[in-house]
Amino acid sequence: MTEKTPTLDDVAAHAGVSSATVSRFVNNPKVVAATTAERIRAAIAETGYIPNLLAGGLASSRSKMVAVLIPHLTDSMFNDTIESMVDELAAAGTTVMLGLTGVSTERTEQLIHAALSRRVDAIISTGPISGEIAEMVRRAPGLFIQIWELPEEPIGIAVGFSHHDAGCDVARFLLSRGYRRPHVVTAEGSRARMRRDGFVEEWRASGGTAPSEAAVDIPSRYGHARRIFADMRRLPEMPDVVVCGSDYLAQGLVVEAQAAGLKVPENLAVIGFGNSQLAGEMRPTLTTVEIDGARIAREAIAAIRRHGAGEDMGERRIDVGFRLIARESA
C-alpha cells in the first residue's frame, strides 16, 4: 500500500547535500550552516522522512531505549514511578520498553535478555536478580539500575530504601501509639518479606508478643481483605491493628471492618504502605509509609544521563528513604 519509505539519501538528494550532512542536521541541527539547515528542513517535510532508529542505533550503538521491568501493572505501587519515568524519558527522546516480570526469576531473565538484545541504554528493574542475570548484565555495556531496593552490594546503581528499616519504623510507631496485638499481612516477594522481618524483629525486641500473621499473593488488592478479615475474626484474640503491605489492601480492610460494625481506628486500626493517592483521600484517611516514587524516577534518569555522557557510574547506592505518615486510620 505504500511507496518505499524515504531514507536519508532521499532527503539528501532533495536538499542537494550529502547524507552525512542530513544525519548531522537530524541529530544536532546547530552543526550545520543555517541556509543548509533550511534546505534540509524543507526536504524532510517534502519527503515525509522519518529517521530509522534501528539503523541509527546500530551505527551509533546507542538505542535511545531503556527497559523498565516491574512485576505488574494493575494496582502497582510503582505506577507513579513508572509514569514519571516514561514522561521524562519521552521528553528526552528516549523510549521505554515495558516488561512485566510477575514474581518469577525466569520471566525476569527472559526480559533482561530481550532488553539486552535491543541494546538498551539502561535497564531499570524492580525484579529479583539471580546470579546468572547478574553475570549477563555485568558484561553488557548498558547501565543496570535496581529501584525500590537497596542491596548491600548492588550490581549497578541501586535507588531505593531499606525495607527492613521501614518495617522497624512501623513497629516503633504502633508501639508508641499503644497498640498491642498487631496482625501482619505480608505479600509475595523479597521486599515485602524484608519489611515483615524488620517489623517482627523490632516488635519482639521491644517486648511485644509475637504478632499473628497472614499472607497474600500479588498484585496485592482490595479484594484480599475479605478473607484476611474473616480469618482474623477466628483468632483466639482479636488483633487491634492490621499491618498491610499495600494501601489497596489497607483500604479493603477498613471497609471490611466498618461493614462488620467496627470503628477504625478505635476498634481496629489499619496501616498501609506506599502512600498512594488514595491514602490521603479515603475516609478515614490512611496512616501509611510514603516512598518518593518521583524522586526514584529522577535519580534513575540522572544516572542514565551521566552514563550516557560517558561517566563511569560504577556501583552506587542511592537511599531515598521513606516517611511514616500518621493519619486517621492508626
Add this chain to the structure above:
Amino acid sequence: MTEKTPTLDDVAAHAGVSSATVSRFVNNPKVVAATTAERIRAAIAETGYIPNLLAGGLASSRSKMVAVLIPHLTDSMFNDTIESMVDELAAAGTTVMLGLTGVSTERTEQLIHAALSRRVDAIISTGPISGEIAEMVRRAPGLFIQIWELPEEPIGIAVGFSHHDAGCDVARFLLSRGYRRPHVVTAEGSRARMRRDGFVEEWRASGGTAPSEAAVDIPSRYGHARRIFADMRRLPEMPDVVVCGSDYLAQGLVVEAQAAGLKVPENLAVIGFGNSQLAGEMRPTLTTVEIDGARIAREAIAAIRRHGAGEDMGERRIDVGFRLIARESA
C-alpha cells in the same frame, strides 16, 4: 569494562559454520541439521552471544516491537488490557514500547513519530487521532490499531465498542429502576463525552428531565469524589443517582455518601464504568459497565499476527461490546 560483545560471526567461527547458518538457527532452529544445531548451541553458550535486534530488525525490516499508547498509567481503565497485551506479546518474543499520551494530541503525535522511527510492527493506540497523524500512519508499513474506540471509518483496525450505546444503556437501566434525577459526571476525553451524550439523549428521549452535570479531569480518581459530592448537595434538588465515568470515582462517591450519613443505594445510587476488579469487591458492590479488556488485547494481537503473516488486514472494525452488570449500588 567489557570486552567486545560477541557477534554472529564469533559464534560462527566457534561453531565452524557460516554466519548465515547461525542466523538461521537463531531464528528458526528446525531448518538446520541436528548436529550443526548442537555445535551452534554450544558456541552460543561459550561466547555468551546475545543477538542484536537492532541489526536484525534493520536487515529484515521487522522490529518485533509494538507501540502501546495510553493516556495514563495510574488508575487507568486500560491496565488490564495492557497487562494482557504485554504478557502475550512477550511470550511471542515481541517487545512493547510504552507511550503515555495524556489528553494531548501533540504528545500522541510525538509518540507515534517515535514509534514509526523504531519501525514498530504495530501501533496500538487509545489516543485521539488528528488528520496529520492519520496521514503519517497510513503511509507507514506497520499496522495501526485503535482500541477502546470504534469510529465509523477507522484508519486501520479498530477494536472497541460504541460508547454512545453504552451511555444509552445506562440511561435505560436507570430509568427502568425508577431513578428520576441523575447527576452525570463526565471525564475529559472524547470517549467519555460520547458516553455522556448517549446517556443524555436517551434520557431525554424517554421523557426524563435534563440531568445535572459535573466534569472531572483525568486520570479520574477517588479523590475527585469529595468535590463532586459537595457540589451535588448544593443543588436545588438532590440527585437520586450518580453516573460516574470510572469505578474509582464511583467508589469515592459511595464513601462520601456514606460518610454524610446517606445509604447507598437507598438514598443515593451510584453507577460506575469499567468493571475494575474493585467493583465486585467493595461494599456495597458496584453496578457498572463491563468491558472485556482481555478480549480487546487478544483481538489486537491476533490482528498483528495476521498482518505479520502477510495478510492484508485493510480497514476493519471489531465490536467487543459491553455489558451492564447490575450489583448493589444502583
Add this chain to the structure above:
DNA sequence: CTGAAAGCGCTTACAG
C-alpha cells in the same frame, strides 16, 4: 542443509 555476498539505513572518524 549450507555458504558467499549484497544490502538494510544509518553514524562517524578522517580529510578538506
Add this chain to the structure above:
DNA sequence: CTGAAAGCGCTTACAG
C-alpha cells in the same frame, strides 16, 4: 561547515 567511505551486525535471495 561538508563530503566520501567504511562499518555497525544482522537477513535473505541465490546457488549449490
